[in-house]
Every structure is written in structure tokens, then in C-alpha cells.
Amino acid sequence: MDSVTSDARAPLSASADNGLKIVIVGGFGVGKTTLVRSVSEIRPLNTEETMTQAGEAVDDTSEVRGKSATTVAFDFGRITLDTHNILYLFGAPGQERFWFLWDRLFSGTLGAIVLVDTRRIDESWYAIDRLEHHGTPFIVACNDFGGPPHTPAQIREALDLDPHVPLLDCDARSRESSKRVLITLVEHLQSRYALHGAAAAEGALQSPELAL
Amino acid sequence: MSRPGRDDAPDRLYTLTQGRTRSGPDTPFDLVTLVVAECDPVAGMQSEHAAILRMCERPTAVVEIAAELKLPVSITRILLSDLLSTGRVSARHPHTTVPSGLPDPDILEQVLVGLRNL
Ligand SMILES: Nc1nc2c(ncn2[C@@H]2O[C@H](COP(=O)(O)OP(=O)(O)OP(=O)(O)O)[C@@H](O)[C@H]2O)c(=O)[nH]1
Ligand SMILES: [Mg+2]
Numbered sequence: 597m598d599s600v601t602s603d604a605r606a607p608l609s610a611s612a613d614n615g616l617k618i619v620i621v622g623g624f625g626v627g628k629t630t631l632v633r634s635v636s637e638i639r640p641l642n643t644e645e646t647m648t649q650a651g652e653a654v655d656d657t658s659e660v661r662g663k664s665a666t667t668v669a670f671d672f673g674r675i676t677l678d679t680h681n682i683l684y685l686f687g688a689p690g691q692e693r694f695w696f697l698w699d700r701l702f703s704g705t706l707g708a709i710v711l712v713d714t715r716r717i718d719e720s721w722y723a724i725d726r727l728e729h730h731g732t733p734f735i736v737a738c739n740d741f742g743g744p745p746h747t748p749a750q751i752r753e754a755l756d757l758d759p760h761v762p763l764l765d766c767d768a769r770s771r772e773s774s775k776r777v778l779i780t781l782v783e784h785l786q787s788r789y790a791l792h793g794a795a796a797a798e799g800a801l802q803s804p805e806l807a808l
Numbered sequence: 809m810s811r812p813g814r815d816d817a818p819d820r821l822y823t824l825t826q827g828r829t830r831s832g833p834d835t836p837f838d839l840v841t842l843v844v845a846e847c848d849p850v851a852g853m854q855s856e857h858a859a860i861l862r863m864c865e866r867p868t869a870v871v872e873i874a875a876e877l878k879l880p881v882s883i884t885r886i887l888l889s890d891l892l893s894t895g896r897v898s899a900r901h902p903h904t905t906v907p908s909g910l911p912d913p914d915i916l917e918q919v920l921v922g923l924r925n926l
Binding site for chain 1: 838839840841842865866867868869871872874875876880881882883900902903904905910911913915916917918919920921922923924926
């Protein structure tokens, strides 16, 4: 398990001024933390958000008193992209209550990676539903746990995946493979938004959120 | 190990923020807002405030501050609001979108270049 220690801190350059977010979602034990660790320049750190049972983030501490608050923990890593841009990768927990906090924690996220273990594809359905609902662009990466081979077509079918959503295999333990997953997501964002930008310029786009 | 903040009874959080209520709907702190100290800690300062100032000699993201303090993100935001309102820290907010709300293509390109260079 990862623990929080001070020695994990490596200061950013003084010129760093733009934090970016990518979120990795998927079922329990599917390799989210492993992927973060493979590409992060710091050992993954763990933190949490507190919320009431109603699913609201606790930012009014007076309301917490006497109420049973619960916490959602998530881990994250960091990649310094250049002198200004710092990319944070978040490993989002599998539990459903986490999604109550999506807007609060991950609004403004560039996009998401759905990690799938092909032995238990159904555990990804909920994440994909929520991402579609939130209008967050995403790709699907199948982490190889040595399950029986599936064709991409079978996986797309099982996930009911939009044909435009990229699907690739990965090994979250490999830095190169994890890099490839991140690059695939950003290339996907570029092509999505190039289309949207063109549509918006023609006045054809009413709501970018819905169209994603 | 225990997760950060796991043992924090709500009462402790209440004390930390002096019963302050919400950090406000206009709270400017994103998870990845980079916080920079504008002064040194001074004697008598609340220890969490002093810890934040030490940590933020160089830009530090809100989520890193929360992890280091072992406090929930929401409580960390309240502490940061205090420091911001008294000018002790400044905040570098993420700028990833163009006015239409879509991601800035230049930023996406910079992300791609940065990832390819890893
Ligand atoms: N065979 C194989 N094992 C992997 C791969 N990726 C991760 N693992 C292993 O799977 C286990 C779980 O990985 P984690 O990264 O902790 O998974 P997680 O999604 O963060 O898990 P939770 O946070 O508990 O939901 C670890 O023992 C990893 O070493 C992979 O690509 N192939
Ligand atoms: Mg994990």
C-alpha cells in the first residue's frame, strides 16, 4: 500500500502555473494505481474527500457534527510536462458513492481512462454510464491479466461502446504502455474537439456537453 | 497504515477551521490549483497555516497539500481560503479551456508533446 510521507515531495519549478487533470476509473483492483505509478514522477499519494451520507462534500464543518460523514479516498500522481504545465493523474475508486463527488473533484478534467479487466467487463459498465452522463470524453484500455483473449469487437459489444471511443490493450505495469494510453486519450481529445470546434464555428453546436 | 484523515473526528475538523462554514460557492481552489506562499510562517500562526506556507515555497497543488496535511480536500480548501484572503498565498488556477468551454487546442498540443517526451 502507498503511504503518505514527506520524502515523496519533489518541488515543482517556480514557473509551474497550469495544473491539468486526467482521471483513471475502473473496478476494484483493475490496475488504476499501478498505471499512475508507472508514469508518475512522484510515488502515488493518497488523499480523500469527506461527504455526508447524502453524498454532499463536507465543506460546512458545522453540519458534520453529529452526522455520520463518510470518506472517499483516491490516489494521484504527477507528470511535469514542461515549465508551465503539470499533469495530475487521479486513480478514482471503484465504489459507486465516489461518483457523487465527480463534479466537485473532477470538473474541468481533460478526460478519463476507463481501465477494464476483460475477465470482469461488467464492472466497467457503471463507470462508462457515468462518464457518458457527465459528458467527459474517455477511452477504454484493457489491462492484460491473462484472461481468455477477446477480440476488440467482442469487447466493444460487451461495453456497448460508441464506435468513436478508442479501445486499446495495455499493461499498466509498463511505463511505455501506460504512456501510450495517455497519448491515445489526448489524441482522441484533439480529434473530438477539432470536430466540435469546426461545428461550433458553423453555429451548429448547441451544447458541447451533450455532444461529447 | 490508515488513510489520511481517517481518524479525524468531525470535531477536530471543526476546530481546525474554527467552525467556519463553507469556503464559498465561488471558492477558487480546484484540486490542481497551484498555490504559492507569499510570506514566511510567523510565530503564533495556526500550525496548519504555517505548514502550508512552508510547503508552498514552490508551487504546490491543492491535492498535494491535502495529502501532505492528511486532511480532506474540503478542509484544506477552507484553510487555503483563509490564507488567500489575507494575501499570504496566491493561487495559479488551471487554464485549460477557451471561452467557448472547449479545451484550448494549444494546451492539448503541449500536453501531447510533453507526454511524447517522457
Ligand atoms: N497481470 C497484471 N497484473 C496487473 C496489471 N496491472 C496491475 N496489476 C496487478 O493488479 C493488482 C491491483 O492493481 P492496482 O493498481 O492496485 O489496482 P487498483 O485499480 O488501483 O485497485 P483499487 O484501488 O484497490 O481499486 C496489483 O497486484 C498489480 O500488480 C497488469 O497489467 N497485468
Ligand atoms: Mg488503487
